[in-house]
Amino acid sequence: MTYADQVVLACRVHPMAPDAGVAEAVAVRGDRIEAVGSRAQARAWIGPGTTVTDHGSGVITPGLVDAHSHPVLGLRMTAGADLTGVTSPDELRSALATAAAATPSGAWIQAWGLKPDAWPAPGPHRSWLDAIVGDRPALVRFFDGHAVVASTRALELAGTAGLADVLGPGLVGRDAQGLTGVVREPAGLAHLDAVIAPADVADEAARLHALLAAMAATGLTTVHALDLEGDALAVLAAAEARGRLPVRLLLSPWCGPDLDVDGWRALVDLQRRSGERWAVRGVKLFLDGTIDHGTAWLSRPDRWGQSDVSLWPDRERYAAALAFFDRHGVATATHAIGDASVGCALDVIGDLRRAGSTLVHRIEHIETAPDHLLPRFAEVGAAACMQPTHCTRYVAADGSDNWSARLPEHQARQAWRTRDLRDLGAIVALGSDWPIAHYDPRQVMADAQERRPAELPDAAPVGPEQRLTARMALEGYTTHAAAADGLAAELGVLAPGARADLTVFAADPLELPPGELLTCPVLATYVGGVPTHRHADLPH
Numbered sequence: 177m178t179y180a181d182q183v184v185l186a187c188r189v190h191p192m193a194p195d196a197g198v199a200e201a202v203a204v205r206g207d208r209i210e211a212v213g214s215r216a217q218a219r220a221w222i223g224p225g226t227t228v229t230d231h232g233s234g235v236i237t238p239g240l241v242d243a244h245s246h247p248v249l250g251l252r253m254t255a256g257a258d259l260t261g262v263t264s265p266d267e268l269r270s271a272l273a274t275a276a277a278a279t280p281s282g283a284w285i286q287a288w289g290l291k292p293d294a295w296p297a298p299g300p301h302r303s304w305l306d307a308i309v310g311d312r313p314a315l316v317r318f319f320d321g322h323a324v325v326a327s328t329r330a331l332e333l334a335g336t337a338g339l340a341d342v343l344g345p346g347l348v349g350r351d352a353q354g355l356t357g358v359v360r361e362p363a364g365l366a367h368l369d370a371v372i373a374p375a376d377v378a379d380e381a382a383r384l385h386a387l388l389a390a391m392a393a394t395g396l397t398t399v400h401a402l403d404l405e406g407d408a409l410a411v412l413a414a415a416e417a418r419g420r421l422p423v424r425l426l427l428s429p430w431c432g433p434d435l436d437v438d439g440w441r442a443l444v445d446l447q448r449r450s451g452e453r454w455a456v457r458g459v460k461l462f463l464d465g466t467i468d469h470g471t472a473w474l475s476r477p478d479r480w481g482q483s484d485v486s487l488w489p490d491r492e493r494y495a496a497a498l499a500f501f502d503r504h505g506v507a508t509a510t511h512a513i514g515d516a517s518v519g520c521a522l523d524v525i526g527d528l529r530r531a532g533s534t535l536v537h538r539i540e541h542i543e544t545a546p547d548h549l550l551p552r553f554a555e556v557g558a559a560a561c562m563q564p565t566h567c568t569r570y571v572a573a574d575g576s577d578n579w580s581a582r583l584p585e586h587q588a589r590q591a592w593r594t595r596d597l598r599d600l601g602a603i604v605a606l607g608s609d610w611p612i613a614h615y616d617p618r619q620v621m622a623d624a625q626e627r628r629p630a631e632l633p634d635a636a637p638v639g640p641e642q643r644l645t646a647r648m649a650l651e652g653y654t655t656h657a658a659a660a661d662g663l664a665a666e667l668g669v670l671a672p673g674a675r676a677d678l679t680v681f682a683a684d685p686l687e688l689p690p691g692e693l694l695t696c697p698v699l700a701t702y703v704g705g706v707p708t709h710r711h712a713d714l715p716h
């Protein structure tokens with residue numbers, strides 16, 4: 177071969193390609209990988225114009241891919257006070273009082289990341305919020321992004337009362353006193369977001385750049401954003417005008433049940449939009465909401481008599497939408513948390529496959545699923561996209577949390593069945609779903625191996641039989657994440673022709689105990705051969 181533009185060396189390289197052994201060097205030409213081999217082989221690749229970077233004792237893996245995240249929508253979802261560390265009503269009261277004091281009068285008081293268990297009994301209601309914020313508009317977002325509690329003034333400003341009948345009690349909570357202030361799911365939340373002061377595109381672009389730089393520092397090189405709402409295209413253009421994005425973004429706009437064929441066609445047209453490091457890819461559909469808020473679709477109602485309907489009232493319409501996108505070469509991602517949703521998505525994807533489809537359609541979350549559904553993922557070629565830290569960070573092994581308490585025990589025990597799906601031959605792509613959980617892939621990969629917070633060795637695991645091996649966890653962020661997006665030859669692998677996206681760890685993620693993987697430094701990340709992160713203190 178002719179000399180490479182760039183050669184990157186390390187103690188060990190895990191190409192993650194079929195039949196590829198361990199290597200020590202990667203040759204790059206332009207933004208693509210030209211060869212992977214030993215240090216001895218690399219000598220022949222190095223000419224007078226070749227840039228050589230030796231990461232010494234570092235270990236190179238394919239650039240990590242977060243299969244499900246919300247880096248753009250999350251800019252809005254994380255407006256205001258961060259409640260992710262709040263665990264009790266007292267802490268919540270004081271955090272909201274602080275947020276209210278810090279918010280200029282007239283502006284919306286906002287907070288995000290709340291765990292349902294932190295709200296005082298008998299459960300979320302605007303009266304408790306009003307007692308803290310008075311006659312001011314306030315919005316408290318739950319951690320899962322699928323529900324909020326709005327203050328009385330916020331409901332008035334948004335005209336929620338007038339919409340309550342249209343949206344129904346599943347989306348706008350009501351009790352004997354009227355509206356409870358709880359509003360759920362995209363259709364319910366959209367009307368509240370519409371009245372909150374529009375975000376500043378330049379400000380969001382700056383925040384997006386900073387967020388992606390922080391993500392690159394944890395080893396991420398591609399993030400699949402399961403949203404493209406509001407001003408997202410303008411924010412992306414403004415962010416790229418500030419400089420190259422530190423992480424590649426794939427973005428999937430939402431297809432709600434209210435869209436007609438013209439709406440579907442517009443989503444197909446959107447697939448042409450791209451920038452240097454971002455591209456619209458795929459469409460996201462919500463078959464259900466979340467178990468925590470009673471909006472999942474289970475085969476039987478939960479213990480509160482909820483979570484027994486789909487957000488798509490007409491199954492045939494959902495099937496028609498998937499068939500339309502499939503026909504136009506657009507892969508879909510279906511949010512399906514409850515077992516009825518998962519079964520419905522598998523049925524529809526199976527019909528497409530039998531009709532000759534070759535696209536990989538994805539099913540997101542799969543929080544509870546019975547035995548009989550699991551083999552069908554591999555049979556119909558549907559990719560499972562799962563978030564292990566939703567399990568390890570929000571569900572307790574003793575069943576004392578809100579998620580477990582709502583489910584019949586047998587369903588709570590069928591939680592996040594990552595290992596069963598892998599053992600049955602399914603594609604299992606992993607993701608963080610940031611800001612629902614932290615974006616750090618080391619945390620997700622470590623927790624996936626332990627089924628508990630990896631930094632807490634004494635915590636009881638949730639479903640320990642679902643532990644992934646270190647290799648399966650890394651595959652979830654490399655080969656399987658790429659396969660779930662139909663990009664197996666491009667991303668998540670170090671092989672000739674693939675994008676030169678690399679993650680360089682200080683130690684081997686396939687050998688580290690998960691508790692040490694959490695804090696293992698990322699020496700460098702490369703996107704298309706260009707460094708997007710370099711560790712400040714360590715040699716690289």
Ligand SMILES: [Zn+2]
Nearest residue numbers: 244245402609
């Ligand atoms: Zn999500």
